[in-house]
Amino acid sequence: MRQMKGEGEEEDIVCLDESFFIDDNYQLTTFTFGSQVIELLCLQSASTDFDLTGQLVWPGAMLLNDYLSKNAELLQGCTVLELGSGVGITGILCSRFCSKVVLTDHNEEVLKILKKNIELHASSENSKCCSGLVAEKLEWGNSEQIGHILQTYSDGFDLILGADICFQQSSICLLFDTVEKLLRNRREGQCKFILAYVSRTKIMDSLVISEAVRCGMQINELVGTRSVVGNLEGVIFEVTLKKQDE
Ligand SMILES: C[S@@+](CC[C@H](N)C(=O)[O-])C[C@H]1O[C@@H](n2cnc3c(N)ncnc32)[C@H](O)[C@@H]1O
Known part of the structure; x- marks a missing residue:
């Protein structure tokens, strides 16, 4: 790692690379959502x-998993793509009901633990349910990676999911651009984006709504989902493409 100094000063060389700062002391942890134990x-x-938010389970995932475990009929036989999956807790729950679940993230370190968790589930007693569970690299706004997903899964998905992925202002525009492309890719029927949102700032609260609208989508709160998660307020949004005449 090189650190540039001011004019006239020598460049400082620090003999540590990024891996020095990465904690990978993962613990096997049990989570329960209704009758579902993960x-x-x-x-x-x-x-x-460092950008390693995905190494742990966030309040938005607790909110979304609680909702999905209580409404598992929404998932039955569906195809799902999750954005910003982190360690994979939401996608793994979905794989117990869905026919195909694609878990995505942009961070290489997070993808490593995500793949390990997929392997863990594939080798567990639930392995039959996890046959359709895969991980893919997807950075929001990256046209090459989006193109790969659209081509590989050319029928599109029934559901796009996101848990606690709205926390960095600069990524929201790219997130909704990506969601719009994924929603449009659906060959038959309608695809929905289900977003478990945790409110941390007023600016982000309004940005999420305005970006969805800018991308030609309607965004509605799912009734009864507004609740306290951790010590924050969370809500689940359903986001769909506006029909031409709306
Ligand atoms: C706060 S964590 C939430 C993880 C998980 N969904 C949960 O609720 O436990 C945000 C996740 O989004 C991923 N992420 C952040 N920015 C991203 C981007 N621009 N493209 C793709 N993934 C991103 C991070 O790597 C991380 O896994």
């Missing part, structure tokens, strides 16, 4: 300022 590897708390 065991997976995750950290218990974030320990770096």
Whole structure:
């Protein structure tokens, strides 16, 4: 790692690479959502300022998994793509009901633990249910990676899911551009984006709504889903493409 100094000063060389800051001391942890029990590897708390938010389970995932476990009929036989999957807790729950689940993330370190958790579930007693569970790299707004997903899964998906993925202002526009392309890719029937949103700032609350509208979508709160998660307010939104005449 090189650190540039001011004019006239020598360049400083720090003999540490990024891996030095990465905590990969994952713990096998049990989560329960109604009758669904999920065991997976995750950290218990974030320990770096590097972009490794996905190494642990966030309140938005708890909110979404509670909702999905109570409304499992929504998932029955469906195809699902999850954005910003982190350790995979939402996708793994979905794989117990869905025919195909594609878990995505942009961070290489997070993808490593996500794949480990998929393997863990494939080798567990639930392995029959996890046959359609795969991980793919997908950074929001990356046209090459989006193109790969659209081509590989050319029939599209019934549902796009996202849990606690709205926390960085600069990525929201790219997130909704990506969602719009995924919703449009549906060959038959309608695809919905289900977003478990956790409110941390007023600016983000309005940005999420305005970006959905900018991308030609309607965004509605799912009745009865507004609740306290951790010590924050969370809600589940359903986002769909506006019909031509709306
Ligand atoms: C706060 S974590 C939530 C993880 C998981 N969904 C949960 O609720 O436990 C946000 C996730 O989004 C991923 N992420 C952030 N920015 C992204 C981007 N621009 N493209 C793709 N994934 C992104 C992170 O790597 C991380 O896994």
